[in-house]
Amino acid sequence: MSAENSVAQESDPAAVPVAELSTNRRVFNLAWPVIGENFLETMLGIVDTFLVARLGAIALAGVGSSLQVMFFVISALSALSVGSSVLVAQAVGARKFERASQLARQSIVWSVCFSIPLALLGFFLADPILSIFGLEPAVAAIGGEYLKVTMGTVVVLVVLFIGGGVLRGAGDSRTPMQVTALANVVNLFLAYGLIFGAWGLPEMGAVGSAWATFLSRLLAMVLLLWAMSRGRNGVTIGGRHNWLPQMPVARSVLQIGVPAALEQVLISAAFTVLTIVVASLGTSALAAHRIAFNALSLSFLPGIGFSIAATALVGQSVGARRLDQGSEAAHTAARWGAIWMGSMAVVFFLLATPIMRAFTSEAEVIRQGAASLRVLAFSQPFWALLFIYSGSLRGLGNTNFPLRANTVGIWSTVLLGWLAVSFWNGGLVEVWAAFILTSPVMAFILFRRFRQEIRNAPAPQSVAGD
Numbered sequence: 001m002s003a004e005n006s007v008a009q010e011s012d013p014a015a016v017p018v019a020e021l022s023t024n025r026r027v028f029n030l031a032w033p034v035i036g037e038n039f040l041e042t043m044l045g046i047v048d049t050f051l052v053a054r055l056g057a058i059a060l061a062g063v064g065s066s067l068q069v070m071f072f073v074i075s076a077l078s079a080l081s082v083g084s085s086v087l088v089a090q091a092v093g094a095r096k097f098e099r100a101s102q103l104a105r106q107s108i109v110w111s112v113c114f115s116i117p118l119a120l121l122g123f124f125l126a127d128p129i130l131s132i133f134g135l136e137p138a139v140a141a142i143g144g145e146y147l148k149v150t151m152g153t154v155v156v157l158v159v160l161f162i163g164g165g166v167l168r169g170a171g172d173s174r175t176p177m178q179v180t181a182l183a184n185v186v187n188l189f190l191a192y193g194l195i196f197g198a199w200g201l202p203e204m205g206a207v208g209s210a211w212a213t214f215l216s217r218l219l220a221m222v223l224l225l226w227a228m229s230r231g232r233n234g235v236t237i238g239g240r241h242n243w244l245p246q247m248p249v250a251r252s253v254l255q256i257g258v259p260a261a262l263e264q265v266l267i268s269a270a271f272t273v274l275t276i277v278v279a280s281l282g283t284s285a286l287a288a289h290r291i292a293f294n295a296l297s298l299s300f301l302p303g304i305g306f307s308i309a310a311t312a313l314v315g316q317s318v319g320a321r322r323l324d325q326g327s328e329a330a331h332t333a334a335r336w337g338a339i340w341m342g343s344m345a346v347v348f349f350l351l352a353t354p355i356m357r358a359f360t361s362e363a364e365v366i367r368q369g370a371a372s373l374r375v376l377a378f379s380q381p382f383w384a385l386l387f388i389y390s391g392s393l394r395g396l397g398n399t400n401f402p403l404r405a406n407t408v409g410i411w412s413t414v415l416l417g418w419l420a421v422s423f424w425n426g427g428l429v430e431v432w433a434a435f436i437l438t439s440p441v442m443a444f445i446l447f448r449r450f451r452q453e454i455r456n457a458p459a460p461q462s463v464a465g466d
Contacts, residue, residue: 077115084165089315093319105237106249130144167224171312260402306337314392342384356373
């Protein structure tokens with residue numbers, strides 16, 4: 001047995017050759033840890049919000065405004081890991097473990113090169129950025145202090161995203177989930193201690209939450225790097241080679257990653273504009289909109305998990321020149337994603353009112369929110385399909401088409417919602433009903449494009465050292 005193959009056995013069962021596992025098992029092996037990881041990340045945000053809320057409305061508003069800025073930054077940075085994930089998956093599928101390891105090392109190197117200037121800009125421009133929101137002085141002070149900490153530590157965040165993407169490309173989604181679980185536990189204790197000064201820790205107020213998040217993510221980064229140095233499925237960052245920046249690798253990663261990052265930024269911007277449209281309907285509608293969307297965001301987790309699994313498995317099939325396996329994996333992921341999200345949609349439809357009552361006691365907010373949940377439930381299976389076929393196209397190395405299709409789709413929905421409010425006297429239900437019109441079209445377009453490309457997908461891109 002070669003050294004490369006011995007390293008590959010360290011992550012089980014993903015180290016078993018692809019052909020020896022059923023398609024269902026391969027999809028679930030990758031998808032369920034991603035679903036769990038995203039759920040834990042969601043819970044981390046909920047816990048931090050709950051703790052900061054105990055400090056009062058000013059602290060909550062300050063932290064919330066800075067998190068709105070970080071939401072755009074995170075959307076862009078997390079998507080850049082797509083480039084590393086796809087190229088590593090293609091190399092693993094081709095059994096070119098040395099090339100996959102080179103890509104892993106270079107991804108870490110370039111993540112640091114990209115993030116240091118971004119961290120410096122964010123640190124020094126935190127206050128001017130927040131001034132755009134027109135915040136009260138007390139709110140702006142807390143928000144600025146919080147944003148300086150989070151932006152100043154963006155290097156850790158980028159390495160986390162890239163490291164997780166590399167591991168998932170290598171077929172290991174379990175390690176990022178386990179690391180995230182541990183980081184969540186550490187964050188819970190650190191956040192409480194640093195916010196309120198418990199257990200001998202300094203009392204820092206709202207900014208203590210930012211430091212807790214940074215320290216827990218720093219621990220997660222160290223653990224991910226340690227796991228990558230040991231090797232997963234033949235991919236390792238151990239060794240002295242390929243640590244100097246190589247421009248051809250950066251170009252290959254960015255060629256795939258930049259469109260995915262731009263897609264996430266434009267989608268985030270669309271939802272921000274949609275919130276502005278809803279805000280014109282009044283406070284009750286805005287509150288109902290926020291609660292309904294938070295509740296429904298949980299139903300996105302299976303779709304996102306199966307989408308990432310499809311990206312990795314399709315990418316591996318391209319490298320292995322077994323596109324039939326990639327096609328089967330994509331359709332299997334789409335089927336299970338639609339079933340899971342469809343089932344959750346039924347729950348939301350039937351229990352819409354109790355779900356809203358769990359968040360608020362205001363009758364008008366409950367009424368509008370429950371009606372919105374029932375309308376949004378009809379879009380869930382289609383969202384699953386558009387998530388997963390977008391991920392499947394990325395596995396083929398095509399991130400430009402999902403960028404165009406999803407951006408046009410979401411902004412068309414925003415336009416329809418605005419028209420409903422401005423010209424047809426529509427309310428919150430009519431705004432969300434626009435998704436019933438657009439999501440089936442988006443899902444079909446992405447499915448058809450994937451079916452076309454899988455038949456004659458190009459060979460994996462050449463990478464430095466190939």
